[in-house]
Amino acid sequence: MTGTQPHTAPRPVVRPRRLRRTAPLRRLVAETRVSPADLVLPMFVKEGIAEPVPVPSMPGVLQHTRDSSRKAAREAVEAGVGGLMLFAVPERKDPVGLAATDPDGILNAAVADLVAEVGDAATVMADLCLDEFTDHGHCGVVADDGTVDNDATLERYGRMAVALAEAGTHVVGPSGMMDGQVAAVRAALDASGHTGVAVLAYAAKYASSFYGPFRDAVDSSLTGDRRTYQMDPANGAEAMREVRLDVAEGADAVMVKPAMAYLDIVRRAADAVDVPVAAYQVSGEYAMVEAAAARGWIDRGRAVAETLTAIRRAGASIILTYWAEEAARGLL
Template sequence: MSELQRPVVRPRRLRSSAAMRELVAETTLRPAQLVLPMFVREGADEPVPIGSMPGVVQHSRDSLRRAAVEATEAGLRGVMLFGVPESKDPEGFGATDPDGILNVAIADVAAEVGDALVVMGDLCLDEFTDHGHCGVLDADGRVDNDATLARYAEMARAQAAAGAAMVGPSGMMDGQVAVIRAALDEAGHTDTGILAYSAKYASAFYGPFREAVDSSLSGDRRTYQQDGRNARESIREVLLDIEEGADVVMVKPALAYLDVLRRVADTAGELGVPTAAYNISGEYSMLEAAAANGWIDREPAILETLTSIRRAGADIILTYWAVEAARLLR
């Protein structure tokens, strides 16, 4: 190559060493940006492995407390708790029972770690209803939006009383954030935040999660969760939730909706509201299965996956790899 043909601009200069790549990296991934979802099973004496989610368990109350301490020590700053009750009923009364498994688990973790972790509770009825839907049903078997809101208000008060610093309404009912905010404020829980599952899609990637919570669902949730073909409506949902009092908005799933995540992060960011994304069970299990078969290099793939979610705009990532990723980062 002659002198005249030599490139003057050489982007590779900024990739020449690990130190150089770190110096100019556009996207950061830190343990404090990660939230660990955890399941706690009523009546369990020891952790119960979840077959479709290798490495993830349904905790006992004791192992949940230990896992919360481990998460804190790894540098995480949040956990999201899901309850797996021994019995269910049509209205999910276990969700609002102060002695129900989710509420006692919130109290356990809050007592164990104090303010070192933001203790969040999943605010949805699906784990507690015998039909597996996220709300109560009407006479025709459809989810009754407004009757469900009344149950969500009770659930929010129960979780806040148990010690939740933030509640995560995930049922995609119209008006849920406004009702929950009013219920919390009227009960004196004005400091309890709302992480709103604002853009939650009816996805094929939730399968392993349904094993994790022993879901009773038959049919689907397409009448209330979003249609995966639509992106504009996610912005409408996000703006409604922010207007109703959401402190953080979230996109779920993450990987199949990175374009939506980017739109949501831009919209919410202009209003000063953080955006979260949920790296869900199916996304986790696919990577774990590929790694188990020797098809991909597992640890770099985990960090690449989480970095892609950050790069798309997430300020906070809920992921089952949170503790492991934090250790890899540190």
């Protein structure tokens, strides 16, 4: 015979697709799993309303009354959600956020409500920051020159930590990105006898455009921005410095916020420290998925599950997400 013989490609011996053939096989070999116990549901409680108020930019999210917050918390815990993170919207604001340290203020009252409602069935957390309580909307005390006074703010944070501990919170989440905030909060808690209250430090909190809808949820009074204290999105090494500082100051866990645009920071944090790492899937991340799904551009359920899996795969052992209850009930 003459001519060229037809080329026959060798058949592959190694076939990774074998483990993708069926849904049970894919589940069996999945490297990353998200459990309902990994999820924390952020909740908003508003003073002076008779019924829950929808947040227009966050479909499905409500500003709760104290009564409706108790019901929502109970339902989330029944679904298996591991924690609840409380934010409050007071009726009155002032330059230093007095309502934040008032034992009868809306945040402290709501914490007591939820602790009474769920007991030890879930972890009750409280955001420790002044932005919801100040008439200027900044996360701290503003000096005469218009800048945020770091050290005067730390004193307010210490008082707020003690008030939240006395209300019964299990965890405080200092989120203002003030230098030394974890040390100040830990010292105040320990000096007041609340040595068992844990500190989840917002260690790498970026000055992000993805916070927009959240400001609707808390009726923010902010003018200007927070770039002098929240992190520059361009910086990664600085985030590791912040993370290590917070652990050295006594943080029991650290957080990266936002999550999806900062998965590299989540991974670096998880590799850098030996405390749990949390990531907050923020309002803008939530709103983008909801808006695209409402237009039929993406499969909503798959997108939600995929984003949560990505955050977990990046190294977060705790995920704050507005989909926590829904995901716990069936998306995972």
